[in-house]
Amino acid sequence: MSQHDNPITQLLRDVPFMVIDGALATELETLGCDLNDSLWSARLLAEAPEKIRQVHQAYFEAGADCAITASYQATIAGFMQAGMTASQARELIRLSVTLAIEAREAVWQGQSDRPKPLVAASVGPYGAYLADGSEYRGGYDLDRAGLVDFHRERFELLLESGADLLAVETLPSLDEALAITDLLAEHPGAQAWITFSAKDGEHISDGTPIEACAKALANCPGVAAIGVNCTALAHIESLIAAIKRACDLPVLVYPNSGEQYDPVSKTWHPAACDHGGPSGLVQGAEQWLAAGASGIGGCCRTTPADIQALADWRRAR
Known part of the structure; x- marks a missing residue:
C-alpha cells in the first residue's frame, strides 16, 4: 500500500466529491447468486469470482470513483469454519x-x-464474522485488545494486497474503531477510512454519539476519512453535521436504499415511513454535500443504476 498522502484527498483534487460504489451482494443476487450463507458474498470468492469482478466492473462503468472489495465477511476463521484451510482463506482474501x-x-x-x-x-x-446481526448492535464479548487480535491478520493481508486503502465499515462501536487505529499505528503509512452504522441522526449503533467518535479519531494517524454506511437515508444529514463539528477529515456516507433490514430473519422490508428524509442518493446528495460530505455512495439494496444516476448528477452540476 502506498506510503504517500491520503488517497481520498488526492482524488478530491480532481472531483467535487467522490462517488463510491453501491451494494455488492444486492447485485450478485440479481445475477442469480444465492448468498444465504454465513460467509455472505465472500463465499463467491471461492465459487464464482468472475461474478464479483463483473459487479465491480459494472460500478466502475457507472462512474464510481471507488470500489469496495468483497472482503467484508471474509475472515480466516470464517473460511476455516466453512471447511477451507488457512492458506486457502488467505488466498481468497x-x-x-x-x-x-x-x-x-x-x-x-x-x-x-x-x-x-x-x-x-x-x-x-x-459482528459480521459472527453473522448474528451484531454489527448493528455492538455489545461484543471482546475488549479492544481482543478486537485488535481478531482484525490483525486480515488487516495485514489486505494492506499487502495492492489496494489503495482499507474501508473499515459498518462498525457499531467506538472500541472497534479504536482497535483499528491501534493497528494503523503499527503500520506507518497505511490508510483506512472508518465508517459506522448508526441507529439515528446522532448516535452509532451501540448508542455512542457519533460526534464523540469523530473527536476520538480526528487526529489518529492513518485515518483517511470518517463517516457512516448501512444507515437510513433520513439520518445522514445530521450525522454528517455532527462529524464535521468534531473533525476536518473527509466525511463519507453510503446509506442504504431506504428499506429496513431485519437481522433476525435476514430479510428486507419497505420502510414504515420516510421520516421526511430523501428518497434516494441523488435526492439527498445536495443536502449531504452542503452539510460537509466529501464522498457519497450506496450500501444495501443500491445498484449500479443508482451510482450512475449519482455520477450523472455530479457531471451535470
Whole structure:
C-alpha cells in the first residue's frame, strides 16, 4: 500500500466529491447468486469470482470513483469454519482485491477524462464474522485488545494486497474503531477510512454519539476519512453535521436504499415511513454535500443504476 498522502484527498483534487460504489451482494443476487450463507458474498470468492469482478466492473462503468472489495465477511476463521484451510482463506482474501483491481483496469485504461478510481479493501466488523446481526448492535464479548487480535491478520493481508486503502465499515462501536487505529499505528503509512452504522441522526449503533467518535479519531494517524454506511437515508444529514463539528477529515456516507433490514430473519422490508428524509442518493446528495460530505455512495439494496444516476448528477452540476 502506498506510503504517500491520503488517497481520498488526492482524488478530491480532481472531483467535487467522490462517488463510491453501491451494494455488492444486492447485485450478485440479481445475477442469480444465492448468498444465504454465513460467509455472505465472500463465499463467491471461492465459487464464482468472475461474478464479483463483473459487479465491480459494472460500478466502475457507472462512474464510481471507488470500489469496495468483497472482503467484508471474509475472515480466516470464517473460511476455516466453512471447511477451507488457512492458506486457502488467505488466498481468497487477497483475491478480493485482485478482482476489484482487474475490473478497474478493464474500465479505466484509456479513459483520460476521469481520475484513476480507488480500490478500498473492505474490513467488516467482528459482528459480521459472527453473522448474528451484531454489527448493528455492538455489545461484543471482546475488549479492544481482543478486537485488535481478531482484525490483525486480515488487516495485514489486505494492506499487502495492492489496494489503495482499507474501508473499515459498518462498525457499531467506538472500541472497534479504536482497535483499528491501534493497528494503523503499527503500520506507518497505511490508510483506512472508518465508517459506522448508526441507529439515528446522532448516535452509532451501540448508542455512542457519533460526534464523540469523530473527536476520538480526528487526529489518529492513518485515518483517511470518517463517516457512516448501512444507515437510513433520513439520518445522514445530521450525522454528517455532527462529524464535521468534531473533525476536518473527509466525511463519507453510503446509506442504504431506504428499506429496513431485519437481522433476525435476514430479510428486507419497505420502510414504515420516510421520516421526511430523501428518497434516494441523488435526492439527498445536495443536502449531504452542503452539510460537509466529501464522498457519497450506496450500501444495501443500491445498484449500479443508482451510482450512475449519482455520477450523472455530479457531471451535470
